[in-house]
Amino acid sequence: MTGLFTACAFALNIAESAFPMPLPGVKLGLANAVALCALVLLGAKEAFIVTLLRVFLSWLASGNVFSLACSIGGALPAVAVMSLLYGRFSNDLSMPWISVAGAWAFNAGQIAVVTYIVKDIRVALYILPLLAAGTAAGWATGLLAQNACAKIGGRINEDIDRQ
Numbered sequence: 001m002t003g004l005f006t007a008c009a010f011a012l013n014i015a016e017s018a019f020p021m022p023l024p025g026v027k028l029g030l031a032n033a034v035a036l037c038a039l040v041l042l043g044a045k046e047a048f049i050v051t052l053l054r055v056f057l058s059w060l061a062s063g064n065v066f067s068l069a070c071s072i073g074g075a076l077p078a079v080a081v082m083s084l085l086y087g088r089f090s091n092d093l094s095m096p097w098i099s100v101a102g103a104w105a106f107n108a109g110q111i112a113v114v115t116y117i118v119k120d121i122r123v124a125l126y127i128l129p130l131l132a133a134g135t136a137a138g139w140a141t142g143l144l145a146q147n148a149c150a151k152i153g154g155r156i157n158e159d160i161d162r163q
Contacts, residue, residue, distance in 0.1 A: 002038070002046050009034035009054040014061060025070070025110060025126070026133045029103060029141050035079055036086075036099055036145040041153055044083040051075045066117070073113030074106035081105040095149070099142025103134035 012030040021027060031054055039047035055075050059068040082102040085093055093101075107130040115123045 001042055002049055005034055005038045005042070005046070005050045006053040006057070009038075009050055010057045013054055013058050017062075023129055023133065025114075025130060026137075028137050029106070029134075030144070032075075032078060032099065032102060032106070032138075033141040033145040033148065035075075036082055036095065036102070036142065037149050037152065039079070039082055039086055040095070040145070040149045044079075044087065047079050047083060048076075051079045069113050069117065070110050074108075074110035077109040078102040078106035094142070095146040096139045096142030099145060100135055100138035103138030103141070104131060107131055107134045 009031040035051045038050045055071045085098045
């Protein structure tokens with residue numbers, strides 16, 4: 001299952017990179033919906049594995065070290081935040097809100113990496129449009145993950161019941 005989730009996340013990441021976005025660093029983050037599904041259906045460890053493998057596969061496909069640094073710097077905090085919130089507050093927070101929090105963590109991590117690399121604190125001001133975009137994208141991917149988890153989880157339970 002972890003390999004299947006990784007393949008889906010990688011495919012979505014590659015497909016999403018083909019679409020032009022209005023601002024640099026802004027993406028819908030469809031691969032994060034897969035990570036959230038992995039978290040809910042498989043557990044936190046598997047969500048981290050899916051995310052790390054997706055980031056490294058994307059790096060191998062692109063060869064862009066700057067992109068690798070930004071992806072790792074954003075993806076690890078995103079999965080950590082989503083894991084923490086899902087583990088402690090899944091009864092109080094919807095999946096879209098957990099996804100929004102993950103998007104914000106991704107944006108903050110990404111900005112921290114870029115600010116460190118270019119050595120200019122003014123880059124941190126870019127966090128404002130990223131957070132706005134991250135809120136909308138996080139909500140959309142959270143809804144997608146919620147629906148996907150309901151479908152996939154139902155199928156997994158059906159398969160377990162048959163065995």
